[in-house]
Amino acid sequence: MAALSIRLPVELERKLMEEVTRTGQPRSQFIREALETLLAQRQRERLDAQLRDAVTALASDPQARQEALELADDFLPAENEALEGHWWR
Known part of the structure; x- marks a missing residue:
């Protein structure tokens, strides 16, 4: 796996820590899943x-x-x- 270093605004880092503490999920796993979700959403939008x-x-x-x-x-x-005889008709 590739390593990545990012800088986060204090408020965003606080929210991140609250969420990973709440879920017990490792921070790196949470960030990977969030990034995958965002990338998939953007691909769908395109x-x-x-x-x-x-x-x-x-x-x-x-x-x-x-x-x-x-x-x-x-x-x-x-x-x-195809619709004939089905329950919704």
Whole structure:
């Protein structure tokens, strides 16, 4: 494992120590998990932004929009059939 040295504001370090004391978790483990969580969240946000951009581009293209509507119409009978007889209907 690589070692990393960081400087924290006093208040942030105090909150960190409160949390690791409360949970009994080693400080380095807590920081690793927090960093993994933040990095995963940022990756999801980037992917969401890319998806929004792609949807916006497709929605603004009349031909792509028409193709999507036609595909949805093609699948509608199969979707309705799959829903028949289930408890929520």
